[in-house]
Structures are given as structure tokens and as C-alpha cells.
Amino acid sequence: MRILVTGASGRVGxxxxxxxxxxxxxxxxxxxxxxxxxMHKLDAYDLDIYQGDLRNYENVVAAVSGxxxxxxxxxxxxxxxxxxxxxxxxxxxxxxxxxxxxxxxxGLKRLxxxxxxxxxxxxxxxxPGQEGVEDMAVNPVGMxxxxxxxxxxxxLAYHRQYGLPVVAFRFAWVIGAGEILDPNYTRMYxxxxxxxxxxxxxxxSDQVDQTADMLDALWxxxxxxxxxxxxxxxxxxxxxxxVRDLLQGLLLGLTRPEAVGELFNLPGIRPLPCDxxxxxxxxxxxVPFVEAHFPEPGGYRGLSWEKAHRxxxxxxxxxxxxMVDLALAMRQGESIDVIPTGVPYGSA
Numbered sequence: 153m154r155i156l157v158t159g160a161s162g163r164v165g166x167x168x169x170x171x172x173x174x175x176x177x178x179x180x181x182x183x184x185x186x187x188x189x190x191m192h193k194l195d196a197y198d199l200d201i202y203q204g205d206l207r208n209y210e211n212v213v214a215a216v217s218g219x220x221x222x223x224x225x226x227x228x229x230x231x232x233x234x235x236x237x238x239x240x241x242x243x244x245x246x247x248x249x250x251x252x253x254x255x256x257x258x259g260l261k262r263l264x265x266x267x268x269x270x271x272x273x274x275x276x277x278x279x280p281g282q283e284g285v286e287d288m289a290v291n292p293v294g295m296x297x298x299x300x301x302x303x304x305x306x307x308l309a310y311h312r313q314y315g316l317p318v319v320a321f322r323f324a325w326v327i328g329a330g331e332i333l334d335p336n337y338t339r340m341y342x343x344x345x346x347x348x349x350x351x352x353x354x355x356x357s358d359q360v361d362q363t364a365d366m367l368d369a370l371w372x373x374x375x376x377x378x379x380x381x382x383x384x385x386x387x388x389x390x391x392x393x394x395v396r397d398l399l400q401g402l403l404l405g406l407t408r409p410e411a412v413g414e415l416f417n418l419p420g421i422r423p424l425p426c427d428x429x430x431x432x433x434x435x436x437x438x439v440p441f442v443e444a445h446f447p448e449p450g451g452y453r454g455l456s457w458e459k460a461h462r463x464x465x466x467x468x469x470x471x472x473x474x475m476v477d478l479a480l481a482m483r484q485g486e487s488i489d490v491i492p493t494g495v496p497y498g499s500a
Contacts, residue, residue: 153177153178153220153221153261153406154177154178154180154218154219154220154221155172155177155178155179155180155219155220155221155222155223155406156179156180156182156202156215156216156219156221156222156223157169157172157179157180157181157182157222157223157225158182158206158215158222158223158224158225158226158249159182159224159225159226159227159266160181160182160183160191160194160199160225160226161181161183161184161187161190161191161193161194162190162225162226162493163326163328163329163331163395163493164225164266164323164326164328164395164398164399164402165181165223165225165226166193166194166491166493167328167395167396167399167490167491168223168225168399168402169181169194169197169199170197170491171399171403172403173197173198173199175403178200179197179199179200180199180200180201180202180215180219181194181199181200181201181202182202182204182206182215182226183201183202183203183204184203184204184205184206184226185203185204185205190493193491193492194491202214202215206226206241206244206245206246206248206249207240207241207244207245207248208248209248209251209252212245212248212249212252213252213255213256215252216249216252216253216256216257216260217256217257218257219257219260220260220261220262221260221261221262221263221264221406222249222253222260222262222263222264223264223266223402223406224246224249224263224264224265224266224303224307225266226241226245227241227242227245227266227296227300227303228241228242228296228299229296235295238295238296238298238299239295239299241299242296242299242300242302242303243299243302243303243306245303246265246302246303246306246307247303247306249263250263250306250307250310250316250318253316254310254314254316260316260317261317262317262318262319262405262406262412263307263316263317263318263319264318264319264320264321264402264405264406265303265304265307265318265319265320265321266300266321266323267300267301267303267304267320267321267322267323267415268296268297268300268301268322268323269284269322269323269324269325269391269417269419269453269455270292270293270294270296270297270300270453271284271290271291271292271297271300271301271304271322272284272288272290272291272322272453272455273289273290273291273453274451274452274453275451275452275453275454276449276450276451277382277384277386277388277389277449277450277451277452278384278386278449280386280452281454282454283454283455283456284322284417284453284454284455284456285417285456285458285459286322286414286415286416286417286456286459304320304322304415307320308320308413308415311412311413312413317412317413318412318413319405319411319412319413319414319416320414320415320416321401321402321405321415321416321417321418322415322416322417322418322455323393323398323418323419324391324392324393324417324418324419324420324453324455325390325391325392325393326392326393326394326395326398327392327393327394327395327475328395328490328492328493329395329478329479329482329488329490329491329492329493330478330479330482330483330492330493331479331493332392332433332472332475332476332479333433333437333476333479333480333483335375338390340378340380340388340390340426341377341378341426341429341430341433342375342376342377342378343367343370343371343375343376343377343378343442344371344375344376346367346378346380346444347364347367347368347370347371350363350364350367351364351367351368359447359448362447363446363447363448366444367444370442370444375439376439376440376441376442377430377433377434377439377440377441377442378426378430378441378442378443378444379426379427379430379431379441379442379443379444380426380443380444380445380446381427381443381444381445381446381450382446382448382449382450383445383446383447383448383449383450384449384450385445386450387425387426387427387428388425388426388450388452389423389424389425389426389452390423390424390426390429390452391419391420391422391423391424391452391453391454391455392419392420392424392475393418393419393420393468394420394468394470394474394475395490396470396490397418397420397468397469397470398418400466400467400468401416401418401460401464401466402418404460404464404465404466405464408463408464408465410463410464411463411464414459414463416459416460416463416464416466417455417456417457417459417460418457418460418466419455419456419457419468420468420470420471421468421469421470421471422471423452423454424471424472428472429472432472432473432476433472433476436476436480437480478490
């Protein structure tokens with residue numbers, strides 16, 4: 153198949169291009185011209201590189217031309233974006249993709265859209281075990297989550313109205329190669345980063361100032377890992393998905409006919425509380441950890457992958473041990489089968 157991948161320079165898009173090529177497909181990589189700091193990760197691959205802007209309808213029409221399938225992964229997420237950028241890139245950009253397909257490529261076999269678990273509400277940590285399921289009410293907060301949800305609604309509406317063969321996936325927080333050990337990405341595990349966050353918020357409330365004082369008192373002058381607990385004494389938790397598991401789900405969305413018209417969660421195996429993750433990382437890299445009890449109540453985002461497993465056969469396999477193994481192999485210069493994310497968008 154001839155397949156377009158938007159956002160091809162990112163942690164998901166680059167690796168998706170790689171596995172699609174390895175599966176025998178012809179791949180066109182849609183790359184934003186301003187993302188020069190990350191596009192060279194694809195130099196070794198036999199790709200049709202198309203530089204364009206999702207906000208430009210003519211660019212999008214040219215990109216989808218002649219394609220059998222489209223993975224719309226590109227989005228404004230973490231970077232130097234204003235609210236208008238999120239709307240134009242994520243919402244209008246998605247409209248441009250589906251409208252270009254409807255108008256110029258009616259024979260498209262599959263359009264796969266990347267959404268986010270940030271559509272779901274956060275559950276109280278005093279009520280453990282709750283999960284976001286695909287048909288529950290959502291509560292996106294912030295322009296990234298709101299605009300990704302808007303795009304999700306658009307693609308599914310175009311399926312119902314025009315019969316576009318779409319599939320939508322809600323990703324958990326994606327861990328690319330090495331990122332489980334990156335303080336700038338998994339900030340909640342690093343005392344310096346959490347301390348920096350609260351220091352920047354001083355003066356907002358007595359509670360924030362109290363927390364900032366506590367973190368300052370824990371700082372020994374050099375980096376420490378951090379196990380954090382909520383006011384209920386429950387360890388803070390995150391629900392990640394390793395990029396390798398995510399790719400499994402994305403490929404299933406392309407090949408399984410029952411996926412069409414459906415929305416699926418793509419999380420990892422289970423939520424990971426920091427009192428499990430941090431001791432493992434500490435043992436593997438030799439950085440000691442400290443513990444902090446925050447005065448605020450805690451929340452978490454649980455996700456069910458039952459529907460994706462039942463309908464598509466999706467079965468995540470990579471837990472924290474596997475993520476850390478990959479990160480250490482990368483640090484040691486070993487050959488790994490994952491394209492690293494590289495510097496963040498806008499860093500160079």
C-alpha cells in the first residue's frame with residue numbers, strides 16, 4: 153500500500169514510517185518545514201519526503217494524492233504553541249486532511265487518527281481501579297486535549313456522513329526510546345524538575361509555597377529521584393504506552409476490517425505508580441531517591457484496553473523494565489530497533 157504518515161519526524165511518526173517500510177509498504181512522510189531539527193532521523197530510510205503545513209489545504213491535498221491509507225499522527229503537542237496554534241494545527245489541520253481525502257481521494261482504504269487519553273477525566277486516587285472506556289463522557293482540559301478531541305469527533309463524523317474508512321485511537325502518554333530516563337520528559341520522577349515547577353509557582357497559594365519549601369528541604373545539592381505521594385498517602389501514578397506497543401495497535405488499525413468506524417484506547421499494560429517505577433530506575437542507574445508527601449489530593453488517568461484487545465487483538469507487552477532496558481541500551485551505544493525521538497520540537 154501507499155501510505156501517508158503526518159507528523160513523520162516525531163517519536164510515533166518516525167517509528168511508524170520505519171515499521172511500515174519493513175512491512176513492505178511505500179511511505180510518504182509529511183514533515184513540517186520548520187521541524188528541521190528532527191527530520192534527519194529519517195535520512196537512512198527510503199521515504200517519499202513531503203514538506204508541508206497541515207494548515208495549508210493545498211499542501212494537504214498534494215500529500216494525500218495517490219495514497220491508499222493515511223496515518224494522521226501530526227499535531228501540536230509540546231512546544232512553543234499558543235492556543236490559536238493548537239486550534240489551527242490540530243483541529244483545522246485534521247479538517248484539512250479529511251476534507252482533502254473526501255474531495256480528492258474517495259478510494260482511500262483507511263484513515264487512522266491519533267487522539268489522546270487527555271480526553272478522559274482524571275479519577276481521584278482515593279477511588280482506585282477506575283478506567284476510561286471509549287463510550288464514557290469525556291472532559292478534555294487545555295487546548296491540546298480539546299483540539300485533539302475535536303479532531304476525533306470530526307473524523308468519526310465524516311465516517312458516519314460520508315463513509316470515510318476511519319479509525320481513531322486514544323494514546324496513553326507515549327514513551328519513546330530512552331524517554332523513561334529523560335528528566336525533561338518524565339519530570340515527575342526527578343526532584344530537580346518537580347522542585348523547579350513548584351518554585352516557579354511560588355506565591356500562588358499557601359499550599360504551593362508549603363510544597364515548594366518541602367521540596368527545597370529535600371534537595372541535597374545534587375539530583376535525586378522522587379517518589380511522590382498525595383495527601384491521601386497514595387503514590388502518584390502514570391499510564392504510559394511504550395512506542396513499540398503503540399505501533400502494534402496502529403498496524404492492527406490498518407489491517408483489521410472491524411476497526412473501521414471505531415474508537416480505541418491504546419495504553420500500556422497497566423498504570424505505573426511511582427513507588428514502583430522510581431526504585432527500579434534508582435537500582436538500574438544508581439541515583440538515590442527521596443520521598444515527598446504532597447498536601448494536595450491526587451488523581452490519575454486509568455485506561456481500559458479491553459475493546460482494542462477484543463476487537464483487534466491488541467496486547468501490550470512492554471512494562472517499565474523493558475522501557476529501562478531500551479533506554480540503557482541506547483545510552484551504552486548499542487544498536488536498538490527504535491528510532492530515538494531526538495531533540496524536542498522547537499529546540500533547534
